[in-house]
Amino acid sequence: MYSVRLFAVRHSRFFEALYNFVNPAILATLRGITRVFGKKLDAPITAAEAGLKGLLFDCQMCGNCALSKTGMSCPMNCPKTIRNGPCGGVRANGMCEVKPEMRCVWVAAWDGASRMKDGDAIKSVEFAVDHRDKGRSTWLKLAREDMKQDN
Amino acid sequence: MSSTDIDVGKVGTNPGDPLPRLEGHVSHGRFERVLKAGHFAVTTEIAPPDSADPDEVLVRAAMFDGYVDAINATDGSGAHCHMSSLAVCAILTRLGYSPILQISCRDRNRISIQGDTLGAAALGVCNVLCLTGDDVGAGDHPEAKPVFDLDSISLAQTIRTMRDKKTFLSGRKLDLEPRLFIGSSINPFVPPIENRADQLAKKIASGAEYIQSQYCFDMPVLKDFMSRARDLGLTEEAFIIIGVGVLPSAKTAKWMRSNVPGVHIPDDIIRRLEQAEKPKLEGRKICAEIMQQLKEIDGVAGAHVMAYRQEQWVGDVVKRSGVLGDRKPWAPEKTDTTIGTVS
Ligand code: SF4
Numbered sequence: 469m470y471s472v473r474l475f476a477v478r479h480s481r482f483f484e485a486l487y488n489f490v491n492p493a494i495l496a497t498l499r500g501i502t503r504v505f506g507k508k509l510d511a512p513i514t515a516a517e518a519g520l521k522g523l524l525f526d527c528q529m530c531g532n533c534a535l536s537k538t539g540m541s542c543p544m545n546c547p548k549t550i551r552n553g554p555c556g557g558v559r560a561n562g563m564c565e566v567k568p569e570m571r572c573v574w575v576a577a578w579d580g581a582s583r584m585k586d587g588d589a590i591k592s593v594e595f596a597v598d599h600r601d602k603g604r605s606t607w608l609k610l611a612r613e614d615m616k617q618d619n
Numbered sequence: 620m621s622s623t624d625i626d627v628g629k630v631g632t633n634p635g636d637p638l639p640r641l642e643g644h645v646s647h648g649r650f651e652r653v654l655k656a657g658h659f660a661v662t663t664e665i666a667p668p669d670s671a672d673p674d675e676v677l678v679r680a681a682m683f684d685g686y687v688d689a690i691n692a693t694d695g696s697g698a699h700c701h702m703s704s705l706a707v708c709a710i711l712t713r714l715g716y717s718p719i720l721q722i723s724c725r726d727r728n729r730i731s732i733q734g735d736t737l738g739a740a741a742l743g744v745c746n747v748l749c750l751t752g753d754d755v756g757a758g759d760h761p762e763a764k765p766v767f768d769l770d771s772i773s774l775a776q777t778i779r780t781m782r783d784k785k786t787f788l789s790g791r792k793l794d795l796e797p798r799l800f801i802g803s804s805i806n807p808f809v810p811p812i813e814n815r816a817d818q819l820a821k822k823i824a825s826g827a828e829y830i831q832s833q834y835c836f837d838m839p840v841l842k843d844f845m846s847r848a849r850d851l852g853l854t855e856e857a858f859i860i861i862g863v864g865v866l867p868s869a870k871t872a873k874w875m876r877s878n879v880p881g882v883h884i885p886d887d888i889i890r891r892l893e894q895a896e897k898p899k900l901e902g903r904k905i906c907a908e909i910m911q912q913l914k915e916i917d918g919v920a921g922a923h924v925m926a927y928r929q930e931q932w933v934g935d936v937v938k939r940s941g942v943l944g945d946r947k948p949w950a951p952e953k954t955d956t957t958i959g960t961v962s
Contacts (some may be wrong), residue, residue: 552772556806557880594771
């Protein structure tokens with residue numbers, strides 16, 4: 469939801485802290501689930517991630533989550549899906565070139581990042597998304613990457 | 620560098636043959652040479668024709684002869700269909716011009732872009748400008764599917780990979796890498812103004828070696844931006860070329876301000892045009908004055924003159940500004956350049 473999304477950016481520092489706190493727990497749980505159930509529970513886990521992140525950030529489930537590096541503003545809401553924004557078309561009032569009724573996702577991102585402890589992460593260059601991951605869970609991906617490293 | 624500084628003897632027999640690549644240069648092109656020699660460069664934009672006529676391209680380019688160091692061939696700018704940037708560049712390189720291939724991410728995915736990059740280099744193109752591109756809704760085919768597989772920064776990384784690692788993004792080897800001088804754009808005049816220098820840093824980190832900016836009509840904002848860029852050491856890492864515009868009237872200026880994304884024109888410029896007896900002349904004077912001021916700013920490496928539908932005046936503003944000093948940019952010999960129309 470748009471208003472919740474703006475709220476998340478305004479409170480990016482809180483969400484960053486929350487994320488840093490719960491993320492290891494989520495990943496540990498998912499590793500446990502994977503060990504016991506394999507991939508059987510992927511669909512409900514993905515749906516849960518989509519529901520929660522959708523509500524908070526208007527997450528588009530790109531499968532390459534970058535929220536911690538984008539001031540808690542989901543870059544996939546940018547009509548040009550820019551991963552290193554903003555573009556040069558931002559309106560003087562900070563609204564999006566393409567959707568004048570929406571605050572530019574990347575104006576929000578730099579703003580959110582300025583409040584985050586690790587906000588400088590936005591300064592690192594992100595390569596384009598892997599389109600094969602669309603609709604997949606980033607949490608499961610990260611959990612399984614950890615498992616591969618552990619093995 | 621005047622045209623005579625280039626050892627013509629070492630150049631092939633055709634004007635479009637590549638120049639030898641100088642020590643410390645990434646491309647074979649003249650544009651990179653001008654910048655690396657420390658000259659204040661002037662670039663401009665050619666409007667690709669709505670036509671299959673190659674002569675139309677040459678006629679439009681000839682208007683800039685002797686005044687510009689490179690010519691940007693726009694890529695479906697404003698999301699409108701025109702002759703492709705690659706084709707315009709290929710026509711221009713035949714005569715030895717230094718075109719800048721603009722690649723927008725709106726219409727092509729990474730497979731197509733990498734193919735075009737190789738093709739462009741094979742056709743003698745030495746410069747590329749990486750752009751994200753305008754939204755399709757801005758153009759005459761709003762029903763088209765926007766691609767945006769990459770963004771401008773990923774695009775610069777892609778070309779850098781091809782050139783410096785000699786591979787496609789997939790890792791597959793290239794037999795001969797595209798020797799392109801890589802550029803990117805920046806708009807210091809729209810929000811988030813306080814982060815635009817940081818974004819410039821990202822563009823440079825992604826591989827941009829020169830930058831061309833959006834229209835500059837607001838000196839204080841630019842000076843602020845440049846001082847941040849200098850503080851971050853960015854002016855040492857890339858050549859920063861600032862965009863300037865030729866405004867024909869207050870009416871057009873106002874229209875551009877409200878309809879062209881990313882164009883910022885302060886009220887005092889509009890007032891000047893309104894009050895001028897000859898607004899067209901005033902517009903050219905404004906442009907020339909801004910160019911003179913740019914030349915004084917530490918770290919500004921050149922001016923990019925955008926004169927859409929006023930291309931015939933580019934030479935006039937460059938002359939008026941005096942930014943070239945006594946340097947005359949290379950231009951092809953005046954010959955019959957007719958390629959002939961395919962009909
Ligand atoms: S203005 Fe912002 S949200 Fe809109 S297209 Fe540009 S970068 Fe994306």
